[in-house]
Amino acid sequence: MSRYSPAEIEAKWQAAWDAAGIFRAARDDAKPKYYVLEMFPYPSGRIHMGHVRNYTMGDVVARHRIATGHNVLHPMGWDAFGMPAENAAMASGGHPKDWTYDNIATMRAQMKPLGLSIDWSREFATCDPEYYGQQQALFLDFLEKGLVYRKNAVVNWDPVDMTVLANEQVIDGKGWRSGAEVERRELTQWFFRISDFAGELLDALDGLDNWPAKVRTMQENWIGKSRGLQFAFSLIDGPEGYDRIEVYTTRPDTMLGASFLGISPDHPLAKSLERERADVAAFCAEARRGGTTEEAIEKAEKLGFDTGLRVRHPFDNTCELPVWIANFILMDYGTGAIYGVPAHDQRDHDFAVKYGLPIIDTFQPRDGAHDVSQSPFIPPKSEAVRYTRPLAGDEIQTGAQAIDAAIALCEENGVGQGVTRFRLRDWGLSRQRYWGCPIPVVHCDACGVVPEKKENLPVRLPDDVSFDAPGNPLDRHPTWAACPCPRCGAPARRETDTMDTFVDSSWYYARFTAPDAPTPTDMAEANYWMNVDQYIGGIEHAILHLLYSRFFARAMQICGHLPARAIEPFDALFTQGMVTHEIYQTRDAAGRPVYHLPEEVVEFVGKDGKKRASLKSELGSGDDVLLAQRLAQAHMEGKLAEHDLIEVIPSAKMSKSKKNVVDPSTIISQYGADTARWFVLSDSPPERDVEWTASGAEAAHRHLSRVWRLASEVGSAPETATPEADEALLREMHKTIDEVSRGVESFGFNAAIARLYAFTNTLMKSQAGHAAKREAVRTLAQLMSPMTPHLSEDIWAMLGGEGLVATAPWPQADPALLIDDTVTLPIQINGKRRAEITVPREMGKSEVEKTALAHDAVQRALEGAAPKKIIVVPGRIVNVVI
Numbered sequence: 015m016s017r018y019s020p021a022e023i024e025a026k027w028q029a030a031w032d033a034a035g036i037f038r039a040a041r042d043d044a045k046p047k048y049y050v051l052e053m054f055p056y057p058s059g060r061i062h063m064g065h066v067r068n069y070t071m072g073d074v075v076a077r078h079r080i081a082t083g084h085n086v087l088h089p090m091g092w093d094a095f096g097m098p099a100e101n102a103a104m105a106s107g108g109h110p111k112d113w114t115y116d117n118i119a120t121m122r123a124q125m126k127p128l129g130l131s132i133d134w135s136r137e138f139a140t141c142d143p144e145y146y147g148q149q150q151a152l153f154l155d156f157l158e159k160g161l162v163y164r165k166n167a168v169v170n171w172d173p174v175d176m177t178v179l180a181n182e183q184v185i186d187g188k189g190w191r192s193g194a195e196v197e198r199r200e201l202t203q204w205f206f207r208i209s210d211f212a213g214e215l216l217d218a219l220d221g222l223d224n225w226p227a228k229v230r231t232m233q234e235n236w237i238g239k240s241r242g243l244q245f246a247f248s249l250i251d252g253p254e255g256y257d258r259i260e261v262y263t264t265r266p267d268t269m270l271g272a273s274f275l276g277i278s279p280d281h282p283l284a285k286s287l288e289r290e291r292a293d294v295a296a297f298c299a300e301a302r303r304g305g306t307t308e309e310a311i312e313k314a315e316k317l318g319f320d321t322g323l324r325v326r327h328p329f330d331n332t333c334e335l336p337v338w339i340a341n342f343i344l345m346d347y348g349t350g351a352i353y354g355v356p357a358h359d360q361r362d363h364d365f366a367v368k369y370g371l372p373i374i375d376t377f378q379p380r381d382g383a384h385d386v387s388q389s390p391f392i393p394p395k396s397e398a399v400r401y402t403r404p405l406a407g408d409e410i411q412t413g414a415q416a417i418d419a420a421i422a423l424c425e426e427n428g429v430g431q432g433v434t435r436f437r438l439r440d441w442g443l444s445r446q447r448y449w450g451c452p453i454p455v456v457h458c459d460a461c462g463v464v465p466e467k468k469e470n471l472p473v474r475l476p477d478d479v480s481f482d483a484p485g486n487p488l489d490r491h492p493t494w495a496a497c498p499c500p501r502c503g504a505p506a507r508r509e510t511d512t513m514d515t516f517v518d519s520s521w522y523y524a525r526f527t528a529p530d531a532p533t534p535t536d537m538a539e540a541n542y543w544m545n546v547d548q549y550i551g552g553i554e555h556a557i558l559h560l561l562y563s564r565f566f567a568r569a570m571q572i573c574g575h576l577p578a579r580a581i582e583p584f585d586a587l588f589t590q591g592m593v594t595h596e597i598y599q600t601r602d603a604a605g606r607p608v609y610h611l612p613e614e615v616v617e618f619v620g621k622d623g624k625k626r627a628s629l630k631s632e633l634g635s636g637d638d639v640l641l642a643q644r645l646a647q648a649h650m651e652g653k654l655a656e657h658d659l660i661e662v663i664p665s666a667k668m669s670k671s672k673k674n675v676v677d678p679s680t681i682i683s684q685y686g687a688d689t690a691r692w693f694v695l696s697d698s699p700p701e702r703d704v705e706w707t708a709s710g711a712e713a714a715h716r717h718l719s720r721v722w723r724l725a726s727e728v729g730s731a732p733e734t735a736t737p738e739a740d741e742a743l744l745r746e747m748h749k750t751i752d753e754v755s756r757g758v759e760s761f762g763f764n765a766a767i768a769r770l771y772a773f774t775n776t777l778m779k780s781q782a783g784h785a786a787k788r789e790a791v792r793t794l795a796q797l798m799s800p801m802t803p804h805l806s807e808d809i810w811a812m813l814g815g816e817g818l819v820a821t822a823p824w825p826q827a828d829p830a831l832l833i834d835d836t837v838t839l840p841i842q843i844n845g846k847r848r849a850e851i852t853v854p855r856e857m858g859k860s861e862v863e864k865t866a867l868a869h870d871a872v873q874r875a876l877e878g879a880a881p882k883k884i885i886v887v888p889g890r891i892v893n894v895v896i
């Protein structure tokens with residue numbers, strides 16, 4: 015008898031699918047379409063188990079949809095631009111392009127053995143000129159429609175690397191690579207007008223019923239709708255042209271507690287003062303240091319400068335407030351100016367304490383008192399408080415009520431306007447980097463900024479660049495930027511900035527519907543395939559990627575590249591959990607942690623029942639199981655010193671730095687792809703993390719071998735069938751079809767797998783006849799096929815299935831067989847359970863009584879006498895009293 019040999023069967027069936035071309039997607043109006051997409055990977059080097067889990071989930075969905083008669087689109091590509099390629103070039107020479115395409119080749123080669131139902135003919139990388147050229151065309155269309163524009167913006171500037179840093183690249187106010195103190199600089203940058211869509215992007219979240227609630231909430235918070243008041247303080251003796259300062263507040267109920275007015279160092283008034291006064295200029299320079307992130311600003315020490323100017327309070331003529339410039343006020347939020355209420359705001363409190371400004375409360379706890387000189391009093395807006403200086407409304411009211419009342423009062427008196435604001439700001443897309451999509455515009459002395467002509471696209475990246483000097487290689491390139499002005503033909507210069515890589519991933523899903531189209535999309539294809547019916551990816555993309563994609567779909571629709579229906583591009587979203595693994599750690603002589611790969615370690619159970627581990631290199635050769643046994647024994651006997659053992663740190667996300675990784679390729683060559691696929695889906699619900707363990711993988715493999723053996727042996731044992739056994743197996747089979755189908759449809763993959771385990775056990779014990787068993791095993795294989803497609807294909811063929819299991823119609827559960835039509839009733843005699851009978855579910859009470867009385871055990875107990883009493887509870891129990 016031959017054995018389960020994944021290496022053989024996996025290659026064989028992959029070749030068969032390829033030959034049959036069953037995963038190539040083409041429009042077919044006769045079938046319902048289904049578009050399933052996993053977030054495409056960044057080609058960082060090798061695939062990891064997280065990828066395997068993500069793509070296997072998508073594959074299960076795709077394969078199940080194929081089997082249920084859908085026309086499935088399941089594509090794959092590469093999110094291939096970005097900094098790591100440039101960093102690699104800087105660190106070890108080489109070219110970002112080579113690095114990227116080499117990684118893609120490696121990862122594709124690792125991915126193909128997984129047997130995913132992907133239409134590889136649609137594959138592309140975002141760094142392919144064919145892709146980024148269409149992205150440039152999109153940019154030009156957006157430009158024409160006013161969806162993208164240029165403005166001055168404050169950026170994080172690294173003075174040593176001479177580059178703009180993303181917020182994440184600023185660590186403790188320093189450039190992540192150079193370590194240089196980051197400065198805020200004003201540069202002219204391109205922005206997508208996403209903030210115009212803030213209200214709509216927020217409201218439309220309501221319709222996304224098949225998105226996780228937590229993702230919708232995260233988007234909602236990011237968009238950050240707030241209602242507040244905008245109004246002006248009048249400036250007393252301000253400089254020429256400045257007589258008012260507009261402020262924005264979300265707490266107008268605290269207006270009578272204002273103790274200073276604060277403006278951003280980038281506020282026009284601050285800039286005007288800066289030009290005239292050296293002390294202001296020195297302060298502003300100091301204040302602009304440090305990153306531009308909210309977090310960086312939050313953490314940075316509060317710095318203030320009293321300009322000596324004063325404003326009048328709109329509700330209290332006798333009150334004048336000093337005007338300070340403060341580093342924590344952002345120019346691009348609200349109006350870039352605030353009034354500070356130290357009694358009710360932590361930042362303002364820190365500031366007031368530092369600079370000795372008054373602290374005036376406007377409300378106190380409903381009962382009791384809060385000493386605001388010590389700390390600010392900041393209850394939730396929904397809490398009722400006692401107003402000590404009410405602007406409007408009752409003495410006792412909630413913050414929310416008082417805010418509404420204050421806005422109404424201000425509007426009535428013409429003091430200010432209630433406004434709705436969004437936290438969401440326009441999306442700055444300019445990056446001063448090489449490895450990205452060039453922004454297709456030209457700077458001409460005569461014409462200004464001129465869009466490149468579409469027929470000149472793609473504006474290609476030059477290959478001959480060097481990374482041995484700081485700054486953007488495109489800037490340094492001797493010839494690349496030189497070009498004729500598309501408008502007047504005079505010598506002009508290309509823009510050397512490239513696009514944020516989030517742009518690349520904001521429309522790839524649309525491009526997959528027509529990857530070779532000479533325009534960004536092909537409307538007929540987009541119209542047929544969009545929307546993505548099921549999108550699957552990590553929660554780390556819950557905010558930016560999804561929000562940008564939602565904006566892009568709207569913008570593309572405005573430009574005629576997507577049908578109106580597709581403004582929400584992802585009908586359903588699933589965010590999968592991670593693959594985790596224990597961490598194995600020892601320490602070096604200096605006490606620093608040293609990590610070890612799982613394959614370098616043998617785990618065993620210590621004398622206290624806890625998991626221990628030891629380094630293989632110190633154990634000599636031997637089978638892992640034997641080594642583990644020897645170690646457990648030695649530990650028990652006290653022969654192992656604790657300090658020789660490895661510390662086993664509980665499971666955490668697999669990460670190269672902690673070495674708690676297993677390489678998918680190693681697992682595939684050891685056990686086969688089906689085992690890896692089966693394991694990452696079993697044990698945990700897909701939205702939760704799953705822990706990879708060597709023993710779990712081993713067990714999964716054993717199970718698949720058992721199923722294969724079951725299939726290869728079915729019909730070889732002597733026939734012992736009984737009609738009851740056939741019938742019982744048939745019923746179990748239909749229940750399994752029903753439960754597995756429901757599990758697969760609802761992302762209950764682990765539950766489906768648990769049912770498949772149970773059905774396998776039933777099959778192993780079943781006394782059913784050969785024919786019934788063959789059918790049951792073939793159905794088992796078919797139900798497993800989304801998870802273990804190769805094994806299933808092999809069994810399907812072995813047991814005479816027609817065609818490929820991959821395209822065979824999904825089995826249907828017969829509803830009649832899902833209800834048991836017999837019941838088993840226990841028989842109690844004088845309160846003790848003595849026997850049981852199996853009777854038809856519909857059998858009448860008196861019939862059940864007769865059957866029970868006829869039972870041997872009852873007859874024996876009665877010893878010929880008549881029972882005192884017999885009680886039948888239908889469907890439950892028979893009680894006999896004698």
Ligand code: ANZ
Nearest residue numbers: 240262263264265268343344347348350352355358359
């Ligand atoms: C007075 C006040 C009193 C405020 C109080 C808060 C608490 P959200 O809710 O996040 O929208 N603010 C306004 N513009 C700002 C800017 N450009 N930079 C920094 N802070 C700014 O935040 C709105 C609140 O943040 C506003 O309400 C303002 O301070 C501050 F007890 O005004 B508040």
Ligand code: ZN
Nearest residue numbers: 458461499502
């Ligand atoms: Zn020109």
